[in-house]
Amino acid sequence: MKVSITVNGKEHHGDVEPRTLLVHYIRETLGLTGTNVGCDTSSCGACTIHLNGEAVKSCTLLAVQADGDSVTTIEGLAKDGVMHPMQTAFMENHGLQCGYCTPGMVMAAIGLLNENPKPSEEQVRLGLEGNLCRCTGYHNIVKSVLAAASAK
């Protein structure tokens, strides 16, 4: 099936198998491997991207469902070699260790602040419920998101 998807500001036209998941289209067809796959039950959130500005798990969508939509992946956040404030906040607060969950976590965190620019710690913890991290114990992830919120 033909799809036309704008990814990180660039329009891509392609022919995809109907069963292709959006995450596989992003990783394999477009070669944007920053978006990771960590499970097969839509539980881990490693594949979180922005679809029309909203954080979604890209393993829960077929590529064809994103036809005509605008997608931002982790590769699309830094502008002119300068990291997005959320990426900087993660770096400054040691909000990542192995970094595998990180792209999804950063995308989810930006989505969270878009909806609630000044969340409490509890709201951050609840807001990131769909993203699992095995390294950090979340402590510094929460700290990163709160730092990004207060820097806004």
Next chain:
Amino acid sequence: MTITENKPNSIIGTRLLRREDPPLLTGEAKFTNDLNIPGALHLSVLRSPYAHANIKSIDVSAALKIAGVVAVYTGKDLQSAWAAPMPCAWPVTTDMKNPPHYPLAIDKVNYVGDGVAAILAINETASRDALDAIDVQYEPLKAVVDLEDALSDKNIIHKDLGTNKSYTWPLLVEETPGCVEEAFKKAKYKIKERYVQQRLIPMAMEPRAIAAVPQPFGGDITLYSSTQIPHILKVMSALTLGIPEQQVRVVAPSVGGGFGSKLDVYAEELLCMALARKHNTPVRWVEERTENTQATIQGRGQIQHVELAADENGKITAVRVRIIGDMGAYLQLVTPGVPILGAFLYAGVYDIPKAYDFSCTSVFTNLTPTDAYRGAGRPEATYAIEMAVEALAREMKIDSFELRKRNYIKKEQFPYMAFSGLTYDSGDHLLAAEKAAKMTDLAGVRAQQKKQNVPGATKLLGVGMSSYFEMCGLAPSRVLASLNYSAGGWEAATVRVLPTNKVQVITGTSPHGQGHETSWAMIAAEKLGVAPEDVDVLHSDTAISALGLDTYGSRSLPVGGVAIALACDKVIEKAKLIAAHQLECAAEDLQFVNGTFSVKGSPDRALPLAAIAFGAFTAHNLPDGCEPNLEAQVSYDPPNFSWPFGTHMCVVEVDTETGAVKILKYIAVDDCGNQINPLIVEGQVHGGVVQGIAQALFEEAVYDSDGNLKSSNLAEYLVPAACDVPSITTAHTITPSPTNQLGVKGIGEAGTIGAAPTVMTAIIDALSSLGVTTMAMPASPQTVWKTINEATRGGKK
């Protein structure tokens, strides 16, 4: 000895941000499955749906007809591909039973997930589609799932062994023969407890991924793998496949967490290599999460019987421990050694006489093999002694902290020769514990508890604590030899000062989240007087870092980091000879400060390292016999393990109506000696603590009586999310290790070791007024509620 003393401009000890982060944060980092490998065939593995069954027949004909499928192999087809069975590097006893274990099962499957057939296809979709098309006829056999059942030998899994017992490993230390028994006879207080360490799934966020790339001529092969152990994997895969070792190169690209689960030589790695060579084309494989829960090793899995004898003051006079260890269906790389790593720690942080009787019997079950998972034997041991000490305090009706104080090894006793003959390098348990108590406001919480935990109250407050000792930094090769470990415990480092005064550090450690690039650059920068950003750290590729023993057991800093410091010393030593030659003075008259050699007393006669590095490169003016270039290599074998320690405390509120446990406060006071980068140290503690909390409250690999894993994905296996866990308050005491020049100890596993008993003792403390004295892990709401009900019903009798 602190290397930061008198050095206000020290880099060591600063919270330098991690250089690893930008590529990981921007999606530029390449994990194994991100590598673009043209022409690669995809491997899928058909796995047994039975825990125990004979394979009657395998029909692959339909699978071969699926478009894109290139080949299908059964275990029999590949029998000749293996020069040896899959390796177990830790035969803990000379008579240990170790069944042959091949990458694909041959006649019989022994756990759900055991590999039965390998499919190669032109893409992942085709190889997965073909899984359903293979027809395997099984003859199901009775599954052995329960450890005590396994021990009974009613159903024997590996018939040729004649038993399910793999080994019995005793450690009896007695001052005089029979003194343990005597101590129990004489004891005023005796404690006898049984604990179950449930099986855990390590669940690194990156599933395993592999790509084996053969070179077109000559038989060389490169294995890319999401592994913690590229060096060990290189040797072991060469031996298993019968390939000359120099033809194997192993690369671990970015690795997304390990926690021990990637400390192994796996069937899929060997299959990819064997099939890549057979087809002379790259072969890759990526694990699905469901496969990860079944075909990647699991952790823990022990039944512990612990007995303490104590005198009228609560001074522990003897310890007796009997363990049943769950090996799973086969022995993986270090499976049998895991309980042994805990064997020396069942006296915890306490000063006990030579009256210690430990024995572990390990058995096979029809379950996924176990192996090292964060802490490996040491969390289990710490849990047992700390829970038993709490039981002793309850028996004596005294405060458990007070009881610990009576038993702690005292600061002035260090270095402390333990009952086992091992020497604990340094420690101050009381200091760490008092700091934790102060930060917890222990007295305040106890007062609040009195007010809150009144009859009829449904929200009960509890305080828990655990003081731990960790034996890590694996470590002195001679000691490992005495434990029958097949490898050594050294680590290698090369330090090279380039002609432009930039530095290359090559390490044998293999990080997967620990920030070695940042920390190792800090060590070299401090030693050589250069900026950390001028130090490049190379690792995890056996073509670059030829020697190494990789990353596990909290060994990287106390062994690998110290090796780097020693290699820097050697570089400085050589540079000093060159400087002396060029400055026309004696080497012993030179001092090296902030990257410059100068003659003591004549600071104007000086040469910076930069000039010497360039001079060593041009080799125009070197002393006689001095080789060109400024580099040094070190293989460092530490004289002792490193012994980090600490005390964790937490405050919980237990809802007696729902069984829900809420952690209100978690305090971790850890002592890992000098810290290279406190930012990274804290991160290690946070993550470790949450994995320990997860064992206490959430996680369990649940099997039914037929050996089916009921928690085989992330929807069913409860890895905690951010909202399930508290913020962690970390603090440290600093007691440098006297055994290495950096004064450092490991910190990777400490959090996990401290946390589970801290949470569990808090829950029991909260419920003690209801008569609760025991609680199974994980303390899920259902388990807590049931335990309360059993205790209160029992109380009414």
